[in-house]
Amino acid sequence: MTSLRRPSIVALAVLLAGCSKSPPKVEALEWNLKRSGDKASYSLYLSGQFEPQNRGQYEPSIDSVDERGCKRTTVLVPIDVGPSGQTVDDIKLDLTRRIATATLKIYFEPGDGVGSPRQVFAGSKVIDPTVSPRTDIIDPCSPSPPEKRAKERELRKIGEEQRARERQERAERKRQAASYGGYGSAALREHGEVIATVLNLNGLLCARVVAVEPLRVSSDAFEVTCVEYRGGTGTVRYIVNAADGTAYRP
Numbered sequence: 001m002t003s004l005r006r007p008s009i010v011a012l013a014v015l016l017a018g019c020s021k022s023p024p025k026v027e028a029l030e031w032n033l034k035r036s037g038d039k040a041s042y043s044l045y046l047s048g049q050f051e052p053q054n055r056g057q058y059e060p061s062i063d064s065v066d067e068r069g070c071k072r073t074t075v076l077v078p079i080d081v082g083p084s085g086q087t088v089d090d091i092k093l094d095l096t097r098r099i100a101t102a103t104l105k106i107y108f109e110p111g112d113g114v115g116s117p118r119q120v121f122a123g124s125k126v127i128d129p130t131v132s133p134r135t136d137i138i139d140p141c142s143p144s145p146p147e148k149r150a151k152e153r154e155l156r157k158i159g160e161e162q163r164a165r166e167r168q169e170r171a172e173r174k175r176q177a178a179s180y181g182g183y184g185s186a187a188l189r190e191h192g193e194v195i196a197t198v199l200n201l202n203g204l205l206c207a208r209v210v211a212v213e214p215l216r217v218s219s220d221a222f223e224v225t226c227v228e229y230r231g232g233t234g235t236v237r238y239i240v241n242a243a244d245g246t247a248y249r250p
Contacts, residue, residue, distance in 0.1 A: 024058070024108035025051045026121045031104050033062070033093070033127045042095045044104070047088040050081045055111040057081075058120070062104055066097040069133040070141040079106070100131040169216070195224055195240060202247040204238055205229065215239070 029048030036043065050058055057078040065071050076091050106121040134140065143151065192209030199206040206226035215221040220243035228236045240247040 023051070024053055024056065024118065024120055026058070026106060029106075029121055029123070031123070032125070033064075033099055033102050035098070040096055042093045042099060044076065044091040044093060045089075046079070046091075046104075048086075050079065050085045050087050052081060052083060052085045053108070053111075057109055057111065058106055059109050059117070060091070060104060060106045062093060062102050064095060064099050064102045064127075065133050066095070066099055066140075067131045067133060068097060068137055068140040069135055070097070072141065078109075098131045099127040100133045101125070102127050196226065198240060198245055199224070199226065199238055199247050201245075204247055204249060205236070206238070207232070210235065 027049040029046065031044065031046035031048075033042045033044055035041075044060070044062065046060075058081060059078050060076045062074045062076065063071070064074065072095070074093050074095065076093070079087060079089050079091075081087050101124060103122065103124040105119060107117040108120050109117050191212070195209050195212065196206040205228045206224070207230040208227045209224055210227060211223075211225040213223045215223055218241070220241055222240050222242060224238045224240050224247075225235050226238065228234050237250065238247050239250055
């Protein structure tokens with residue numbers, strides 16, 4: 001007669017613990033949206049009793065309607081639930097306009113990848129009773145003219161900074177090129193003969209070097225402009241690597 005193996009006490013305890021695990025839930029939840037002093041954001045204040053879960057987290061989101069009638073959903077960071085489940089949290093929202101109404105939704109996201117998110121709370125309330133959302137704006141979520149002007153000013157500033165950097169880079173390239181001598185200078189004639197020789201050894205035509213400019217991609221790379229044929233006026237550009245003596249036509 002074959003005897004049945006009895007499960008160990010540890011295995012039985014684990015099995016019972018898994019079966020008796022409480023489902024995710026939220027009780028006695030209180031929440032509100034409060035505007036910051038500088039009116040640049042809101043904060044979600046909430047407190048309540050959350051069923052502690054070892055695997056998974058509670059994820060809140062806010063559906064808001066602002067003064068322009070813009071309806072927006074903001075997904076927030078997970079709620080910080082302590083071991084006891086009693087939770088008080090303060091989560092910042094980047095909402096700049098006055099909020100008329102809001103709906104808080106809380107989902108439980110399983111952490112073991114088994115199952116789909118489960119909604120455990122949903123509640124709506126008036127945030128600012130003095131705000132009456134407009135209904136005459138075709139696209140209430142688009143930036144207003146003042147916001148557009150502020151954005152345009154920001155873009156212009158970025159463009160001006162970029163152009164200033166480019167001017168500085170051009171000036172630096174000219175300064176570096178000047179160290180090799182300008183057109184017609186004795187220094188360029190002296191170095192130009194060596195550069196022309198390097199180009200000719202690489203099978204490239206260069207009767208006379210007329211300009212040398214360093215490239216930003218490498219401190220050893222230079223753009224060389226040459227008169228291609230003796231007695232001619234046509235020019236050609238080459239890239240010369242001063243480190244290894246190679247050159248090519250781009």
